[in-house]
Amino acid sequence: MHQVSETAKTETTRSAQTIVESASFKQLMREKNAFILPAIVFCLIFYFTLPIMTSYFTFLNRPLLGDITGAWLFAFLQFIMTWTFCTLYNKKARSFDRLVEQIKEESR
Amino acid sequence: MNYTAVALFAAIVGLTLVITYFAARKTKTANDFYTADGGLTGAQNGIAIAGDYMSAASFLGIAGMIALAGFDGFFYSIGFLVAYLVVLYLVAEPLRNLGKYTMADMIAARFNASKVRGVAAMNSIVISIFYMIAQLVGAGALIELLLGIPYTTSVIIVGILMTVYVVFGGMTATSWVQIIKAILLMAGTAVISFMVFAKFDFSIMKMFSEVKQATPLGDSFLNPGNKFKLPLDTISLNLALVLGTAGLPHILIRFFTVKDAPTARKSVVYATWIIGAFYILTIFLGFGAAAFVGADDIIAANAAGNMAAPLLAQALGGDLLFAFVAAVAFATILAVVAGLVLSAASAFAHDFYSHILRKGQATEKEQMTAARLASIAVALVSMVLALFAQSMNVAFLVSLAFAVAASANLPVILLTIFWRRFNTGGAVTGMVVGLFSSLLLVALSPNIWAVDGSALFVGEALFPLSNPGIVSIPLGFLGAIIGTLVTKSDEVAGNFERILVKANTGIDAATEVAASKE
Numbered sequence: 001m002h003q004v005s006e007t008a009k010t011e012t013t014r015s016a017q018t019i020v021e022s023a024s025f026k027q028l029m030r031e032k033n034a035f036i037l038p039a040i041v042f043c044l045i046f047y048f049t050l051p052i053m054t055s056y057f058t059f060l061n062r063p064l065l066g067d068i069t070g071a072w073l074f075a076f077l078q079f080i081m082t083w084t085f086c087t088l089y090n091k092k093a094r095s096f097d098r099l100v101e102q103i104k105e106e107s108r
Numbered sequence: 109m110n111y112t113a114v115a116l117f118a119a120i121v122g123l124t125l126v127i128t129y130f131a132a133r134k135t136k137t138a139n140d141f142y143t144a145d146g147g148l149t150g151a152q153n154g155i156a157i158a159g160d161y162m163s164a165a166s167f168l169g170i171a172g173m174i175a176l177a178g179f180d181g182f183f184y185s186i187g188f189l190v191a192y193l194v195v196l197y198l199v200a201e202p203l204r205n206l207g208k209y210t211m212a213d214m215i216a217a218r219f220n221a222s223k224v225r226g227v228a229a230m231n232s233i234v235i236s237i238f239y240m241i242a243q244l245v246g247a248g249a250l251i252e253l254l255l256g257i258p259y260t261t262s263v264i265i266v267g268i269l270m271t272v273y274v275v276f277g278g279m280t281a282t283s284w285v286q287i288i289k290a291i292l293l294m295a296g297t298a299v300i301s302f303m304v305f306a307k308f309d310f311s312i313m314k315m316f317s318e319v320k321q322a323t324p325l326g327d328s329f330l331n332p333g334n335k336f337k338l339p340l341d342t343i344s345l346n347l348a349l350v351l352g353t354a355g356l357p358h359i360l361i362r363f364f365t366v367k368d369a370p371t372a373r374k375s376v377v378y379a380t381w382i383i384g385a386f387y388i389l390t391i392f393l394g395f396g397a398a399a400f401v402g403a404d405d406i407i408a409a410n411a412a413g414n415m416a417a418p419l420l421a422q423a424l425g426g427d428l429l430f431a432f433v434a435a436v437a438f439a440t441i442l443a444v445v446a447g448l449v450l451s452a453a454s455a456f457a458h459d460f461y462s463h464i465l466r467k468g469q470a471t472e473k474e475q476m477t478a479a480r481l482a483s484i485a486v487a488l489v490s491m492v493l494a495l496f497a498q499s500m501n502v503a504f505l506v507s508l509a510f511a512v513a514a515s516a517n518l519p520v521i522l523l524t525i526f527w528r529r530f531n532t533g534g535a536v537t538g539m540v541v542g543l544f545s546s547l548l549l550v551a552l553s554p555n556i557w558a559v560d561g562s563a564l565f566v567g568e569a570l571f572p573l574s575n576p577g578i579v580s581i582p583l584g585f586l587g588a589i590i591g592t593l594v595t596k597s598d599e600v601a602g603n604f605e606r607i608l609v610k611a612n613t614g615i616d617a618a619t620e621v622a623a624s625k626e
Contacts, residue, residue, distance in 0.1 A: 016606040016617040028612060040197045044350070047190045051183065051346045054332035055339030061331045066313035067320065069330050071179055078186045079384055085193055086380045090373065097370055100613045107615055 014107045024106060028099040035092050039085055046081055050074050112428055113254055116435035124273065124442065127284045131277030138462075138475040141278035142209040142454050143364040148283060150371045154378020157362050159286030160447040161188075161353075161379070162293055162386055163239075164246040164414075165506040167440050170387075171420070172413020173335065174394020175406055178325060180335035181394055183342065185387035187349025192383065196376040199354045202525045202611035204363045204372040210451075211360045211517065212459045218524050218607045219532045219599075222464045227539045229459035231516045232357035234543065235509050236452035237490055239358070240445055242505035244494035246414065247441040249502075253415065254434045259498055267491040270445040274453065274483045279365060282446045289436075289443035294386060296436040300417070301389045303424045304396030315395055322399040329398070341573045345507065348577030352510030355517030358444075358451035369614055396420045414502065449483050449490075456482035500564075507575060508550055515580035516542030519588045525611050528604045530588070533595025538588025545583045549576035 019025050053060050053074070060070035135141055148156065166188065173181030207213035212228035244263050251262035273281045308315040316330065323329045336342040353359060363372045397406060397416035400423045409415035421433035457479040462470045470478065497505070520538045523530045549571050550556065557569040573579075602619035609617050 014617060015602070016609045016619055017602055019609045019613075019615065019617055020605045025609070025613075029608075032612070036197050040193065043190065043193050043197075047186075047350060048343070048346065050186070051342045052339075054179075055336075055342045058331075067317040067330065068313065071332055072182075072316075072330065075179075075182055075186055078190060079388060082190050082193055082380060083384055086196060086377055089196055090377050093370070093373055103613050104615060107617070 019103065019107060022103065022106060024099055024102045028096060028103065031099070032096060035089075039089070043081060043085055047078060050078060110254065110427055110431050110434075113431035113434050116431050117255065117438055120435055120439050120442070121269065123288065124269070124281075124285050124439075127288070128273050128277040128281040131281035131284065134280055135276070135278040137472055138209075138458075138479065140280065141476060141479050142361070142450075142458065144279040144283055146365060146367050148365045148375075150366065150374030151378050152283070152287060153362060153366050153371070153375035155290045155382065156283045156286040156365070157359065157375055157379035158382040158386070159288075159290030159293070159443045160358060160362060161383060161444075162290065162440065163444045163506065164243055164250070164437060164441045165502060166386070166390070167293060167297070167437060168246065168250070168414040168417055169412075169502060169506070170390045171393035171397060172406060172410070172416035174390060175397035175401070175416040176403055176413045177335035178323070178329035178398075179332045180342075182391065183332075183336075183346060184349065185390045187346050188353070189380070189384050189387050191350045191353035192376060192380045194351060194354045195359070196373065196380065198525075199360070199521060200363055200372045200376050201369040203360060203521070204366065204369045205611050205614045206525075206607065207360075207364060209361070209364060209458045210454050211357050211521070212455065215520060215524050215535060216463070217610070218530075218603065219535050221532050224532055224535050225459050225463055227536050228517075228520070229455040231512070231539055231543055232455035232459075233452045233486075234547075235355075235513050235517070236357055236448045236455070237486070237493065238505055238512065239356070239509040240448040240452070240486075240490040241494050241497050241500075242502050242509070243441050243445050243448065244490060245497050245500060245505070246502045247438070247445070248494065248498065249410070249414065250418075250434070250437055250441070253409070254418070260495060263491055263494050266441060266445065267487050267494075269442055270449050271484055271487040273442075273446045274449045274487075275480045278479075279361075279450060282443075282450050283362075283365060285439075285446055286443040289439040290382065292436050292439050294382065296421075296433050297386060297389045297393065299429070300396065300421055300424065300433065301392035304392045304400070304420070307396070307400065307424075315392075319395045319399050322402070324403050338573065340578060341575060344573050344575040344578035347581055348507060348511040348514050348575055351514035351518050351577075351581060353513075355513030355521065356509070357455065357513075357517075358447040361451050361454060362447075393417050393420060396424070400424065412502065445490075449486050452486040453479055453483040456486065508546075508555075511550070511575055511577045511580060512543060512546045514577055515546040515584040516540075519581070519584040523585075523588050523592075525607070527592075529592060529597070531592050531595060531597040531599055534588045534590075534592030537591025538584055541587025541591075542580060542584030545587075546576045546580035549573075549580055 170184050206217040212225045215228050216225040247266045248259040248263040252259045320329045397420040401419045406416045418433050422430035461478040520535050552571040554569040554574050556564045557567045606619050
């Protein structure tokens with residue numbers, strides 16, 4: 001059996017410090033942080049809004065669509081939110097992958 | 109006895125043993141055993157993650173909870189799913205880049221001290237075994253009810269099967285058992301949901317208006333608050349659910365079965381779609397059971413509601429569908445416990461034996477033997493504990509595992525990747541505080557103490573919440589932060605840069621000090 005997982009690592013003679021200070025790595029970290037941090041903060045706030053609303057208030061118990069109440073509609077939105085942010089990240093990550101390839105290229 | 113059910117159970121056992129036979133021929137090295145040689149595709153691993161994750165608590169537990177308590181049961185579905193955003197955005201890719209076989213590998217990649225690896229491995233074992241007891245208790249009760257085999261025998265049968273899969277087939281057998289189970293579970297759930305939906309003339313509006321007339325809760329069935337009375341308890345549960353998944357060792361080790369970080373990401377995307385579709389369908393299972401089985405019959409079969417889904421299948425499709433759904437539930441449990449045995453055994457064999465005891469000097473053969481012996485030991489311990497835990501509530505044990513994972517593992521995983529100042533002292537303190545605070549708070553909680561004798565001991569609970577997350581998760585973070593601030597950093601200059609580069613790109617770069625020596 002070959003050690004496939006070993007091939008995932010890229011050996012380099014460049015030191016970590018040099019890579020961290022390179023323009024392409026800085027760009028990768030900037031782009032990642034600019035997308036990931038606001039997105040995850042938004043998702044968690046969106047998520048916790050539901051139990052906080054339902055625990056301390058009752059206005060989500062009002063039926064909005066036939067007998068379907070606000071709480072259920074908000075719950076469905078949580079699914080939409082998860083799939084949307086999952087897809088968004090998957091798309092966005094392609095540009096991260098390109099930058100990683102570039103950094104690997106520069107490190108060879 | 110339902111002979112169709114017996115035949116389908118036998119078919120599942122046969123199929124999984126055939127898989128194990130072929131997997132065993134491919135399992136020759138420690139890398140094969142722990143990671144299936146890193147050879148799974150994103151889609152395969154995504155389906156396997158779904159199969160590893162959607163446990164008996166999801167299929168049997170949530171369906172019953174929605175049927176009996178309405179909206180409150182659906183909180184579990186939402187939390188279990190949204191948790192994958194935390195996995196996708198923060199954990200999956202750095203974990204794949206930094207680790208090799210276990211979660212402890214990832215933390216030890218930065219803090220290469222035995223005590224860090226040891227504590228991380230201990231957490232993995234504790235969480236996996238808690239989770240496993242829950243699955244085994246569920247399995248025992250299910251098989252006893254379906255096939256009339258006594259609880260003890262049922263636990264032993266499941267225990268032997270999971271041990272055989274892991275010992276002989278390692279991660280390859282475990283992955284394929286999980287993939288097949290995920291397909292069976294989705295198919296079974298889709299069929300029942302379709303039949304339920306057809307009964308409501310394919311109208312969501314009609315389903316909502318008719319289900320509340322069918323339940324004893326009436327209008328309030330659709331409203332939150334039937335199960336969770338204390339607001340803080342609801343929030344505490346949600347906190348543990350959404351943050352716990354990213355700290356569950358049996359889910360985390362699945363990311364080592366793919367070749368690189370982009371494939372790890374793809375597998376989370378696949379898993380999120382499948383798991384989301386499944387949890388949406390739990391509404392049909394729960395509402396269907398409430399409307400067509402009825403609360404009285406559900407409670408008569410099992411007070412916690414765990415039989416709601418199989419009973420619904422019986423009501424809709426007679427003995428044949430009942431047998432199929434029972435077999436699906438059985439496959440569900442087998443796939444999850446196999447993953448749990450593997451995660452606890454890898455923590456024992458890879459972290460404790462290979463790294464701490466043998467300082468990385470163990471040969472390939474010794475590593476394999478250790479991994480197999482550890483699998484047997486873990487299975488035996490869990491089976492014995494499951495025999496004593498027969499009367500414990502399954503959902504509570506699972507949510508406890510989530511709380512421990514969120515409190516003890518997640519803070520340290522995140523700080524290892526993101527905090528430059530973080531150090532060995534902080535990592536150890538964070539993990540220990542997270543583990544013991546969550547365990548202690550549960551020991552003092554209403555799950556264990558009840559005045560009316562409905563829990564393990566009679567008396568007033570000292571901690572009012574049934575889920576410890578809202579206190580223990582912040583304590584886990586605080587422990588890690590304070591532990592860091594009061595101890596001196598022993599980190600080599602440039603080590604954080606090395607981790608930063610490796611976590612984000614997979615590049616194995618040297619630190620400046622080491623590089624200048626060359």
